[in-house]
Amino acid sequence: MNNSPNPESNQVIETPEERKQRFLLEFDKPFKCDKCNERFKKKKYLREHKAEVHSY
Ligand SMILES: [Zn+2]
Structure with missing residues (x-):
């Protein structure tokens, strides 16, 4: 079943770039x-x- 929603899609995954942005902020x-x-x-x-x- 490929069209079932991915349960992990709810999780916010922070990319290293986003982490860097947050840190800089x-x-x-x-x-x-x-x-x-x-x-x-x-x-x-x-x-x-x-x-x-x-x-x-
Ligand atoms: Zn205020």
């Missing part, structure tokens, strides 16, 4: 907003973002 922007998961290069930007977007 985290390296480049290590400050992540815990409210919306946006990333920032500097802590100052994160603080400004929080004050602007998540202030209440």
Whole structure:
């Protein structure tokens, strides 16, 4: 049965290239907003973002 869905197709397989991209992203922007998961290069930007977007 070739047309049966592959059970492994649900799994997210990360290629080495994707891993590298993710690593670079985290390296480049290590400050992540815990409210919306946006990333920032500097802590100052994160603080400004929080004050602007998540202030209440
Ligand atoms: Zn945020």
